Amino acid sequence: MAYWLFKSEPDTWSWEQQVAKGEVGEEWNGVRNYQARNNMRAMKLGDRGFFYHSNIGKAVVGVVEVCALSHPDSTTEDPRWDCVDIKAVEPFKRPVTLDEIKADPRLTDMVLVKNSRLSVQPVTEEEWGIIRALGGL
DNA sequence: GCCAACGTTGGC
DNA sequence: GCCAACGTTGGC
Numbered sequence: 727m728a729y730w731l732f733k734s735e736p737d738t739w740s741w742e743q744q745v746a747k748g749e750v751g752e753e754w755n756g757v758r759n760y761q762a763r764n765n766m767r768a769m770k771l772g773d774r775g776f777f778y779h780s781n782i783g784k785a786v787v788g789v790v791e792v793c794a795l796s797h798p799d800s801t802t803e804d805p806r807w808d809c810v811d812i813k814a815v816e817p818f819k820r821p822v823t824l825d826e827i828k829a830d831p832r833l834t835d836m837v838l839v840k841n842s843r844l845s846v847q848p849v850t851e852e853e854w855g856i857i858r859a860l861g862g863l
Numbered sequence: 864g865c866c867a868a869c870g871t872t873g874g875c
Numbered sequence: 876g877c878c879a880a881c882g883t884t885g886g887c
Contacts, residue, residue: 735885758883759870780885824886843869843884 729849730765730775731838732790732812741777741787744814751793751813754846755801762846766810767796775812776849776857778838785821786857790814819862832856 732754734740744752757763773792779785794811827833833856837847849857 733885761870784886841869842886845884 728768728770728773729851729854730769730773730792731778731786731847731849732775733778733780733845733847735781736779736783737781741779741814741817744777744790744812745788745817747813749793749813751811753794753800753811754809755799757799757809757845758807759845761844763806763808765846765848767808769796769810771795774815774854776854777814779821783821784824786818786827786861787821788814788817789858789863816863822857822860826860827857830856830860 754766757766769792771792771794775790775792776786777788777790779787790812792810793813796808796810798805799807799809824838827836828839833839833853836849836853837844841847
């Protein structure tokens, strides 16, 4: 299984909205970046991801699961853009802020730190374990 | 609200 | 195929 990180501005799409979608999940649409799209194309059913709030909060707030493989993004006619569906799995007991991640010497190589603009990122198994633990899971 | 970093676009 | 111009993202 692979691990990922999904970034969203809570004003646009928040963890609370994701949770409200329940088991059905929701398209992670609107991505217009090749790297992010390629990451989604590489995802498999059951892959896990962090849900990160950018701009407001700037913290990892929960765990999601890929529940539909990459398919055309319903918000565009442009055939270049695909996306997966994700569903909320469990909330963090406490959010793990960007400040904490930056301050942790074990996490300095995270994509979130090195290329903060990439909206769908790979996460290593090691990083997954560290941040999950910081979040109280 | 600013601005640096980055990705994309389009003219040549 | 290069690169300047432009738009967007996201931390601060």
